[in-house]
Amino acid sequence: MRLAALLVWLFAPFYAFAQSPAYVGSAQCVDCHAEEAEAWSTSHHALAWTQVDAGHVAANFDGTRFDHDGMSVEFVRSDDALQAHVTEKDGETTLYGVHSVVGIEPLQQYLLETEPGRLQSFDVVWDTEQQRWYHLYPDQNLPPDDGLHWTGPYKNWNARCAECHATGFEKKYDAQTRNYSSVQAEIGVGCESCHGPGSAHIDWTKGQSVADDLNEFGFTMNWGKGQAETEIQQCAGCHSRREAHGEGNPLPGTPYHDAYNLAVLRPGLYHPDGQILDEVYVYGSFLQSKMYAKGVGCTNCHEPHSAELKADGNGVCTQCHSVAANPDFPSLTARDYDTPEHHHHPENSDGAQCKSCHMIERVYMGVDDRRDHSFRIPRPDMGMGEDACTDCHEDQDQDWAAQQIEQWFPASEQRGAHFGTAFQAVATGQADGPDDLLGIATDPGMAGIVRATAAFLLQPFGSAEVAAKTASLLTDEDPLVRANAVPLQRQAALPERMQRLEPLLSDPMRNVRISAAKEFLTVPGQALTPEQQALVGQGMDEWQSAISHRLDFPETHLVLGGMALTFRNAPAAERAFREVVTLDPQRAEAWPMLVQLAQINRGPEAAREMLREGLARLPKDPGLLQLKAQLGP
Numbered sequence: 001m002r003l004a005a006l007l008v009w010l011f012a013p014f015y016a017f018a019q020s021p022a023y024v025g026s027a028q029c030v031d032c033h034a035e036e037a038e039a040w041s042t043s044h045h046a047l048a049w050t051q052v053d054a055g056h057v058a059a060n061f062d063g064t065r066f067d068h069d070g071m072s073v074e075f076v077r078s079d080d081a082l083q084a085h086v087t088e089k090d091g092e093t094t095l096y097g098v099h100s101v102v103g104i105e106p107l108q109q110y111l112l113e114t115e116p117g118r119l120q121s122f123d124v125v126w127d128t129e130q131q132r133w134y135h136l137y138p139d140q141n142l143p144p145d146d147g148l149h150w151t152g153p154y155k156n157w158n159a160r161c162a163e164c165h166a167t168g169f170e171k172k173y174d175a176q177t178r179n180y181s182s183v184q185a186e187i188g189v190g191c192e193s194c195h196g197p198g199s200a201h202i203d204w205t206k207g208q209s210v211a212d213d214l215n216e217f218g219f220t221m222n223w224g225k226g227q228a229e230t231e232i233q234q235c236a237g238c239h240s241r242r243e244a245h246g247e248g249n250p251l252p253g254t255p256y257h258d259a260y261n262l263a264v265l266r267p268g269l270y271h272p273d274g275q276i277l278d279e280v281y282v283y284g285s286f287l288q289s290k291m292y293a294k295g296v297g298c299t300n301c302h303e304p305h306s307a308e309l310k311a312d313g314n315g316v317c318t319q320c321h322s323v324a325a326n327p328d329f330p331s332l333t334a335r336d337y338d339t340p341e342h343h344h345h346p347e348n349s350d351g352a353q354c355k356s357c358h359m360i361e362r363v364y365m366g367v368d369d370r371r372d373h374s375f376r377i378p379r380p381d382m383g384m385g386e387d388a389c390t391d392c393h394e395d396q397d398q399d400w401a402a403q404q405i406e407q408w409f410p411a412s413e414q415r416g417a418h419f420g421t422a423f424q425a426v427a428t429g430q431a432d433g434p435d436d437l438l439g440i441a442t443d444p445g446m447a448g449i450v451r452a453t454a455a456f457l458l459q460p461f462g463s464a465e466v467a468a469k470t471a472s473l474l475t476d477e478d479p480l481v482r483a484n485a486v487p488l489q490r491q492a493a494l495p496e497r498m499q500r501l502e503p504l505l506s507d508p509m510r511n512v513r514i515s516a517a518k519e520f521l522t523v524p525g526q527a528l529t530p531e532q533q534a535l536v537g538q539g540m541d542e543w544q545s546a547i548s549h550r551l552d553f554p555e556t557h558l559v560l561g562g563m564a565l566t567f568r569n570a571p572a573a574e575r576a577f578r579e580v581v582t583l584d585p586q587r588a589e590a591w592p593m594l595v596q597l598a599q600i601n602r603g604p605e606a607a608r609e610m611l612r613e614g615l616a617r618l619p620k621d622p623g624l625l626q627l628k629a630q631l632g633p
Contacts, residue, residue, distance in 0.1 A: 023185030045189035059126035147584030164238035196220035228297030240283035273420025448478035
């Protein structure tokens with residue numbers, strides 16, 4: 001398949017979606033579902049995004065001022081409107097009206113409209129507990145031309161945040177003008193965000209028949225007993241670190257792996273042992289847990305409408321982990337865990353709380369405490385640098401903590417080998433070879449996300465032998481494993497690679513189909529049968545569609561530039577890398593490529609001109625300085 005055709009596809013429509021029910025708004029639900037609506041109305045879901053005049057503004061806009069690292073902002077009220085007078089580090093002052101409000105506690109953020117339709121998340125936010133303004137990134141130097149500045153692409157609300165704070169959101173980004181015309185059915189996470197559009201349900205209440213592809217009540221999504229996996233995947237759409245394949249909210253009930261590519265436990269996001277590091281939003285943690293493996297779902301612990309925990313303190317855990325156990329989970333050991341004989345801390349102390357030992361807490365966005373949902377047994381003996389014991393006992397080290405646990409549980413079976421050891425060896429460049437990762441990837445006793453991570457980490461060890469040993473992963477029941485096993489076939493001989501990957505072009509999950517389609521980019525067209533060409537074309541269509549929804553991401557154009565280079569299309573590559581630095585001038589990996597491509601496409605003087613432009617942005621970049629030594633002034 002030629003790159004030119006692929007790039008043309010990026011701007012062509014591909015799908016004629018079947019007609020689905022229409023969104024009607026949460027207000028339509030209140031009369032019949034008053035109790036649920038009341039619980040929802042004050043929840044973090046309902047207040048995830050609100051209008052300024054909705055009465056939820058927590059911050060002080062009465063002329064308060066905040067100064068930080070050469071910038072300042074004054075927050076004021078004017079005729080009942082909220083405004084921010086922002087003076088940037090370069091001295092330029094701009095008056096912005098506050099467009100809308102994000103969240104309710106422990107912090108509240110404000111959206112500013114920097115041009116029609118473009119909403120940006122302002123970096124100075126309100127701490128609702130301390131009643132103060134503070135900066136989300138106090139240690140970063142963020143001048144106005146930095147991509148991470150609040151006006152840059154990574155703080156753009158339309159692209160990065162809105163789909164999880166709105167109902168029925170459509171981004172509607174125009175790649176030609178770089179403008180947004182985003183729309184949504186409702187701001188905030190409304191009833192239809194979880195249940196699906198409600199028009200057919202209202203028709204059902206009036207006695208009208210329901211379409212075959214809806215449930216008996218006229219919804220696209222099923223909730224209730226026996227639906228734990230479906231419910232988890234619905235929640236995970238927002239509560240996960242992932243790459244979306246669509247341009248907004250998928251219809252509730254859409255399988256997760258049809259709509260998203262989940263981030264595995266890769267370095268920078270998680271610690272090698274799977275504990276949370278960066279902001280990863282729960283799902284990737286929960287998939288590691290024994291609770292998930294046994295069928296526990298989100299609503300076993302959280303009230304679905306208020307989103308609050310179902311009990312206070314250890315009560316939410318002792319619903320199941322007690323002498324009474326829980327008949328819904330027959331493998332539970334009936335035992336009293338809420339006792340000093342188990343937790344070895346004074347009753348009612350912080351150390352006696354289940355979450356203190358089994359759900360480490362990390363702070364994000366300055367003040368927002370979030371807990372790891374892998375429900376792991378503390379392993380300070382692994383020496384990973386993070387553990388629940390020394391979180392609290394800051395005056396002690398991990399050796400001390402490991403000794404304490406060994407004294408308390410001398411016969412424990414929980415101190416055996418752990419995948420984190422192999423993952424840490426890869427992260428630190430100390431892995432001897434692929435054997436440990438192969439063992440993890442092919443171990444059916446490991447959680448799917450752990451096996452998928454092992455497959456991901458195996459890519460630098462790619463070989464025909466690794467391809468053969470991981471071929472069985474291509475038929476694994478977990479779509480995350482299948483998707484991450486696909487790249488390991490690159491080193492297989494072409495006949496074996498095609499034979500192994502062809503079935504995945506028809507996989508039930510879009511994410512797997514896209515992963516497989518990518519691997520056919522470099523397969524000569526004459527090596528494919530007409531049937532195979534059709535399947536590859538369908539997979540490419542889906543990949544193209546996913547890419548087309550992310551053209552406002554600088555990282556998307558890095559991918560397109562790499563694709564162009566694969567096909568030796570230097571002009572297309574230069575256009576792609578140019579778009580990268582247009583969206584984010586600080587992307588250092590793009591500038592050296594632009595200099596080299598300018599020389600290929602237009603000659604040495606064009607390369608020197610591009611080099612000067614790059615150095616004006618990044619004067620200390622090693623790659624550009626090396627090119628300067630080669631090209632001269």
